[in-house]
Amino acid sequence: MKTIHSIAAACLTLSLLSCGGDKKTDSVPAASTETATSETSTANAYDPKRGIGKHENVDVSTFDPAMAAEGRKLAEVKCTSCHKPTEEKLVGPGWKGVTQRQTPEWIMNFISNPDPMIDVDPELQKQLELCLVRMPNQGLADNEARQILEYMREIDGAK
Template identity: 75%
Template sequence: MNSLKTVALATFAFALFSCGGDQKSDSIPTASNTDTPAATEAPAGGADASAYDPKRGLGPHENVDVSKFDPAMAAAGKKIADVKCTSCHKPTDEKLVGPGWKGVTQRQTPEWIMNFISNPDPMIDVDPELQKQLELCLVRMPNQGLADSEAREILEYMREIDGAK
């Protein structure tokens, strides 16, 4: 019975803290700390708002080849998402902590998705749509420390959710 309580407590603690990894503060965002940074001040994390491309985002991913669907890559992406993403995101359009994933590959380019899930902070700091999303969700997406290959696998899983075959 004691080990059952220990397992239940550990599971609860993991679920409670799994999305809190890289947050900069414990406070709930307010209008004063979620506003778009002024053009004269550098956004947190060193992101340059003038370099932001709304089609690509900020980051190293420029040309992501999605010409062929890879079911093995999508399956690997689902496994990663089950560990790192599903405590905050559902594969439907339903909001959990963060927005649901259904339709994301139709709204955003593969490069934007890869750059965002690989390193969300610089994009949140400069993207007006992400800042609006932050106001709705009240939680910054934490950096999950994804390798490029993991981000690409998650993207393929997102494509599968949206009907890629």
């Protein structure tokens, strides 16, 4: 009987100790000055015509149907669970008309790396309030982002 009590006491002690939590993971670190400065400089660098990112001059002077077809395939894998090619909202907004509302540079910067733009763009923040889901970074390569842009252009009537 003493053995059972000893084992029970040991188990109780271990369970109480394990419930204490690890202070390193339970605490929320304070924002450092470096992070705050970085976010401020990112907000200051935001250009509503091109967003934030490396895409500065996207040539859309001619329509490339083969590129649009590749963009459609990519979109079917990475985008259509949240976006429709119409104006209808699914999880995210529909794509119809997006190339008329935004510049090619803005679209490519956003779909390539949405987080920095969502953090500073007032229109994207309003969209987030409506959709309630932050657009995930799909890890698109530059050529994939360009193909999806060409597909969006096709949706909007580019020929």
